[in-house]
Amino acid sequence: MFLKTYINYISLLFLTKEEEKMRIYTVGGFSEVGKNMTVVETGEDAFVFDCGLFLPPIVELEEKEKVYTEKRLRNIGAVPADYMLPAKVKSKVRAIIPSHAHLDHIGAIPYLGYKYKAEVLGTPFTIEVLKKEYDDESIPLRNRLRTVLPNSSYMIQGKHKKYKLDFINITHSTIQTSMLALHTPEGVFLYSNDFKFDNSPILGQKPNYDLLKQVGKEGVKAMVVDSLYSGDDRKTASEKVARSLLEDVMLTTTNEKAGILVTTFSSHIARLKSIVDFGKKLNRQIVFVGRSLNKYVSAAKNVKMCPFSKDIYIASYRRQVEKILKKVNRNRSNYLLVTTGHQGEPHSVLDRIARNQLPFRFNSQDHVIFSSSIIPSEVNIQNRDRLDKKIKKRGVRIFNNVHVSGHAGREDLRDFVDMVNPQHVIPAHAGREKLLPMVELCKEMGYKSGKTVHLMANKKILNI
Ligand SMILES: [Zn+2]
Numbered sequence: 240m241f242l243k244t245y246i247n248y249i250s251l252l253f254l255t256k257e258e259e260k261m262r263i264y265t266v267g268g269f270s271e272v273g274k275n276m277t278v279v280e281t282g283e284d285a286f287v288f289d290c291g292l293f294l295p296p297i298v299e300l301e302e303k304e305k306v307y308t309e310k311r312l313r314n315i316g317a318v319p320a321d322y323m324l325p326a327k328v329k330s331k332v333r334a335i336i337p338s339h340a341h342l343d344h345i346g347a348i349p350y351l352g353y354k355y356k357a358e359v360l361g362t363p364f365t366i367e368v369l370k371k372e373y374d375d376e377s378i379p380l381r382n383r384l385r386t387v388l389p390n391s392s393y394m395i396q397g398k399h400k401k402y403k404l405d406f407i408n409i410t411h412s413t414i415q416t417s418m419l420a421l422h423t424p425e426g427v428f429l430y431s432n433d434f435k436f437d438n439s440p441i442l443g444q445k446p447n448y449d450l451l452k453q454v455g456k457e458g459v460k461a462m463v464v465d466s467l468y469s470g471d472d473r474k475t476a477s478e479k480v481a482r483s484l485l486e487d488v489m490l491t492t493t494n495e496k497a498g499i500l501v502t503t504f505s506s507h508i509a510r511l512k513s514i515v516d517f518g519k520k521l522n523r524q525i526v527f528v529g530r531s532l533n534k535y536v537s538a539a540k541n542v543k544m545c546p547f548s549k550d551i552y553i554a555s556y557r558r559q560v561e562k563i564l565k566k567v568n569r570n571r572s573n574y575l576l577v578t579t580g581h582q583g584e585p586h587s588v589l590d591r592i593a594r595n596q597l598p599f600r601f602n603s604q605d606h607v608i609f610s611s612s613i614i615p616s617e618v619n620i621q622n623r624d625r626l627d628k629k630i631k632k633r634g635v636r637i638f639n640n641v642h643v644s645g646h647a648g649r650e651d652l653r654d655f656v657d658m659v660n661p662q663h664v665i666p667a668h669a670g671r672e673k674l675l676p677m678v679e680l681c682k683e684m685g686y687k688s689g690k691t692v693h694l695m696a697n698k699k700i701l702n703i
Pocket of ligand 1: 341
């Protein structure tokens with residue numbers, strides 16, 4: 240009798256303890272580069288961090304199939320597998336919190352967000368881009384969108400208590416990127432998915448090391464961390480290095496009579512600024528062509544983070560595009576073209592120019608500058624190969640990899656772990672092969688695999 244009561248007492252204790260634990264659902268982005276989504280459950284509340292798309296299967300869709308529905312995107316594996324979440328967890332989600340404006344972090348919110356009775360919290364640029372995603376796909380907005388300024392906090396109302404959430408400014412390849420620190424009774428959950436430590440950003444603020452250290456002192460229980468390049472022994476170079484690479488290519492090569500076309504990530508507002516700055520030095524009229532460039536540039540403009548908006552002409556609709564490209568074609572040495580298509584995406588502006596589907600035709604000795612690197616998926620590699628062959632046939636000079644990455648390298652990650660000293664580390668933003676070096680790094684730093692550093696995969700649960 241005594242034993243039975245004792246066992247009951249112990250299991251009751253255990254249950255109470257269990258209730259208080261932090262449970263982390265690694266929904267997506269732990270088996271591939273894309274469809275990032277992590278859910279943190281603590282007590283009576285849960286929080287969604289990121290809800291993005293996996294882009295390669297979308298790129299592969301035929302143009303006529305590009306009417307997206309949740310079902311179609313799910314069938315091709317382009318959205319996170321949030322069906323893994325128990326109904327009781329879904330019902331207690333209090334906020335959806337994208338870390339930045341890249342589609343692999345926000346792109347699935349319009350398709351999955353309605354399932355959660357939760358508001359979406361993001362920096363002004365992130366929310367502005369998200370609004371445009373809803374608009375583009377004509378999806379009704381059913382979640383409240385709320386902006387939180389970089390380096391400020393927001394109090395999220397849980398069932399019975401409030402949670403402080405810090406938006407810690409960090410640098411990456413798009414503006415207003417945040418590390419997110421959720422303060423819970425169990426300690427801080429730090430979501431640091433997509434960042435580099437850039438101490439000379441071209442646009443926006445520097446990383447907020449002070450706040451990161453402060454959060455570290457308070458006690459980080461668990462950290463999800465962008466480990467994509469944890470296997471690269473480097474400190475990722477600053478955006479000022481990319482600017483300098485561009486300067487060399489744009490200002491010190493023989494190009495007076497050439498047509499010059501630059502292509503880069505449409506969301507990379509700092510890079511676009513450098514391109515515009517050098518275009519002005521060349522005394523050329525700067526023309527942006529492509530819908531996604533229009534989308535991100537106007538989002539940046541709306542949040543007053545587009546210092547070059549008066550220096551450019553943007554063409555995104557068919558007639559506008561054809562009209563301006565005719566002019567550029569006749570008088571190419573007066574213009575600088577900035578277009579979409581750096582991954583060789585079919586139907587992008589650069590791809591259509593290469594296929595002779597637009598009124599601008601390449602001449603021999605024209606310059607095409609890829610201020611980008613190939614995102615290494617099979618479909619991108621093939622697309623770029625096809626594109627490069629086509630434009631080389633015309634005698635075009637290609638300048639490749641005029642770019643630096645937006646992701647931290649191994650030595651940044653070492654400094655970061657040291658700075659915030661988390662109890663548990665959860666490597667993210669790639670499949671097993673690219674996450675393993677982060678596990679190794681953490682082991683070097685005294686963590687124990689499976690105990691304090693956790694190699695996860697999609698659709699797994701971690702109790703800590
Ligand atoms: Zn990103």
